[in-house]
Amino acid sequence: MSQFTDFLAQFNNFLTTFFIILLLLVFFYGQNWQGWYAGQQIKKSLKGLNKWKKHGINLIRKIIEPISPEGITTREINDFINRMLDFFVIPPVQLDPPIYGKLRYLMSYREERYSKLIKQFLPNIDKSSLATISALLNATTEIHNLHKKVRHNLIIGEKTKSYLFLLSTASEITQIMIKARAYRTAIDSFMKKSPIGDSIGPMAVNEFLKESQKNNNLNTTDNNHFKMKLQKCDHGIYSSEIIFEERRCICLRPNGPDVIVGNIGEAVENVILELRGEKLHPSILISIDAITRLEGEKLGTVAQG
Structure with a gap:
């Protein structure tokens, strides 16, 4: 029994010494x-x-x-x-x-x-x-x-x-x-020359044009409320001009589907300058784009600014 007690005492001393040395090492060499x-x-x-x-x-x-x-x-x-x-x-x-x-x-x-x-x-x-x-x-x-x-x-x-x-x-x-x-x-x-980015802007423009065609029955010849004109702008951008609900809408989107995304800023500026040349001024400018999604935010949330 005394031998076992001596062993426990020695083991206790060993653990105490070990932890003291460990604490000293952490204190001096932790960094x-x-x-x-x-x-x-x-x-x-x-x-x-x-x-x-x-x-x-x-x-x-x-x-x-x-x-x-x-x-x-x-x-x-x-x-x-x-x-x-x-x-x-x-x-x-x-x-x-x-x-x-x-x-x-x-x-x-x-x-x-x-x-x-x-x-x-x-x-x-x-x-x-x-x-x-x-x-x-x-x-x-x-x-x-x-x-x-x-x-x-x-x-x-x-x-x-x-x-x-x-x-x-x-x-x-x-x-x-x-x-x-x-x-x-x-x-x-x-x-692979695949489309890049989120494509939310071009998709929104395409959906708007498709829905406009569908709702206004573009295939009928007696429809005077909807007209569409597609033309290629500079800076890698396509322009789709329509008359929608008695308002002139100019929709811009990149050419795609190559890696060139186009310079939408230059294209918008040129459109505004052309309208000013016709003595017209756009009443509203709508920009659709994706922003960085932070963790915890719901995917597909729409924010307006």
Whole structure:
């Protein structure tokens, strides 16, 4: 009995010593362990970002190689893709008053410059392939930039041994990977030339036109309340003009179904300028689009503004 009591006493002393040492280790090295764990999470995410970026580059290379001029080597194609991935635009200062006009000009010029660089490297490229490569480059560039940002934060955190900085970066990894995964999914859609986006705007316009035709019996010749005129506008937009309930309605939607979504802002501005040329002014402007759905919100909820 005494031996068992001595054993329990020794075991109790061992546990006490063990937990004291454990508490000391946590107290002195707890941040180090947290920083190491955060660093491992960041490195794992970096591998995923790098893998997705390479996937996008490989798809771009598959499109470029068959249409590239003779004599272009794989190394030159890779150099071209890497240059395009680092393409950047310097935005106007936020406090600059005419920021919208400058920003719109920059975005338009960016697309023009982007297309020009691709055409310089691939002189014989057709419009559809140009749009596909531009979309693939844009999506891959976003993943490339996210990869550079995360890698930068990881290296800075390890150099400065700032574990709080690593933990802060690790806390953002989930959102970064969700964003990168969306671009990764879009890359495959671009490659297949599938329609992108939610398509709620074009679908709403089409449903409106279909319902208008149905309700007003478009096939009858004695109907004077409904007329429709379809024409192609600039900036990749189609315009459908109808007389609905004695009101002139001009419905705009992207051409589709390619990866080009069109510049709806420029098209709307041109329509308004044309109406002003006819000494007319639109009484109401209705815009239909999808917004980001937050977790917990019901899918398909309609909000008005």
